[in-house]
Amino acid sequence: MRTRLIWAAYGVLATLAGLGLAHAVAALTDADTSPVLAVGSAVIDLTPTPMKEWAIRTFGSADKLVLVGSVLAGVLVLAGVAGLLARRRLQYGAGLLLVLVAIAATAVVTRPEASVANLVPSAVAAVGAVLALVWLAREQAGAPRNGAPKDGSRRGVLIAAGVIGAVALVGGVGGQLISKLRLRPEDVTLPDPADPATPLPRGLDQQVPGITPFRTDNDDFYRVDTRLDTPVVGTDDWTLTIDGDVQRTVTLSFDDLLAMPMIERDITLTCVSNSVGGPYVGGARWLGVRLTDVLERAGVGDRADQILSTDFDGMTISTPLALATDGRDAMICVGMNGEPLPREHGFPVRMVVPGLYGFISATKWLTRLTLTTYQAQDAYWTERGWATDAPIKISARIDTPRALAELEPGDVVIGGIAWAQERGGIAKVQVRVDGGAWTDATLGPDGGDDYWRQWFYRWTATSGSHRISARAVSGDGEPQTAARAEPFPDGASGLHELLVEVA
Known part of the structure; x- marks a missing residue:
């Protein structure tokens, strides 16, 4: 048993060395070509929608970390099997390691914008893992003599294991450090807006403890996308191409856009994966060019009914052309809260279309706008059954008190945020306790029709268990629906309700 465990450990150690080296090489170019991340990305693409939604509900923003950890754990289990096979015959163990790398390489080359150069990290992983396994096997078994292996040198095994472990550690840590260096913000000076926003009023942040800040800091803004890494796209060679059903194909540089x-x-x-009362919503000040101004450069034809936007890596999102050009402030954005876009939020350029869920409007790392039809081309999410027309649903969220909170009797402040983009904003938020009458809450300052509003309600709490509910009414008079719906295929609906205990 002890011998089997030792050989399984050899397989794991050899694999970690190969992955460490591959991660360092991938960090110098494109982190998503790292074998584990490549397999993880393929898993995301192949995972059924209900399972994806379950992962987001269960793990929240840690869903990608859980995915990568699960893929790595699976790889290491198979690596242990490779070590056991190498005990019987080295070629068998090495062969299994090569099969694992081949799976990762396949995941790499099937990406939309893949090239032969993207296979370099996988090749490094294969060479590194096999050489490490061969070294460990030879030190353990020694040179064959009369058909029977002699015991390996204990010192030789320890040296080999130490060196290989150091390679795994240095490769993994070095790759992370390289990635962090590459993620440093690029030095970009943004122009002043020709049409600036009015100053945002002071919110209720200091008046209502626990309420969501009126403006979301860049570092706190939610991130939901299909990437397992943070892409590094530079402005020097970035371009935006407008093609398809247009009078002329146009290509803009970053300087042209500025x-x-x-x-x-x-x-x-708001993300379509946001459940009722969920965290995937954020308010920010965006700087950019009107989408219609960009499209006018190319001249839109008369057949297109969708804008198929593509990111630097071939990811596609479809936006209804009629909604994107109906007068709302659809933007090709370069700035967020007075700064260039953070890399994780789409630097150098992304789309922002108010009133539409992000999966049909908010393409990050944007490089192409293709005017086409839904009949001719499907985007990533429409291929998976999500809606093509998905306006953001009216919603109110309770931020404070928290669900199942234990409160003292007396004055309790209930507060939160509500949004109704492209519906005249929020006109009213109402609160109900224990199924009683709906009562108007006090609204915070108005940041515009496409911006959320804070709200609060003072409640005299009495001892016992209580159910608190909230609903919003839009500026055009539409009340929030109480009908429950899951995020798939066009966004969640229903009232946010929670239970609290009063002593």
Whole structure:
């Protein structure tokens, strides 16, 4: 048993060395070509939608970390099997390691924008893992003599294991350090907007403890996308191409885009995966060029009904052309809260279309806008059954008190945020306790029709268990629906309700 465990450990150690080296090499170019991340990305693409939604509900923003950890754990289990096979015959163990790398390489080359160069990290992983396993096996078994292996040198085994372990550690840590260096913000000076936003009023942040800040800091803004890494896209070679059903194909450089008239708008974004009362919503001030100004450069034809936007890696999102050009402040954005876009939020350029869930409007790391039809081309999410027309649903969220909170009798402040983009904003938020009458809450300052509003309600709490509910009414008079719906296929609905205990 002890011998089997030793050989399994050899397989794991050899694999970690190969992955460490591959991770370091991938960090110098494109981190998503790292074998584990490549397999993880393929798993995301192949995972059924209900399972994806379950992962987001269960693990929240840690869903990708859980995925990568699960893939790595699976790889290491198979690596242990490779070590056991190498005990019987070295070629068998090495062969299994090569099969694992081949799976990762397949995941790499099937990416939309893959090239032969993207296979370099996988090749490094294969060479590193096999050489490490061969070294460990030879030190353990020694040179064959009369058909029977002699015991390996204990010292030789320890040296080999130490060196290989150091390679795994240095490769993994070095790859992370390289990635962090590459993720440093690029030095970009943004132009002043030709059409600036009015100053945002002071919110209720200091008046209502526990309420969501009126403006979301860049570091706190939610991130939901299909990437397991943070892409590094530079401005020097970045271009935006407008093609398809257009009068002429146009390609803009980053400087070309910055030279166009900029607008500045306060807009709340919402992810379609957000459950009722969920965290995937944020409000920020965006700087960019009107989408219609960019499209006018190319001249839109008369057949297109969708804008198929593509990111630097081939990921596609479809936006209804009629909604994107109906007068709302759809933008090709370069700035967020007075700074260039953070890399994790789409630097150098992303789309922002108020009133539409992000999966049909908020393409990050944008490089192409193709005017086409839904009949001719499907985007990533439409291929998976999500809706093509998905306006953000009216919603109110209770931030404070928390569910199952233990409160003292007396004055309790109930507070939160509500949003109703492209529906005249929020006109009213109402609170109900224990199924009683709906009572109007006090609204915070108005940041515009496309921005959320804070709200609060003072409740005299009495002892016992209580159910608190909230609902919003839009500026055009539409009340929030109480009908429950899951995020798939066009966004969750229902009232946010929670239970609290009063002593």
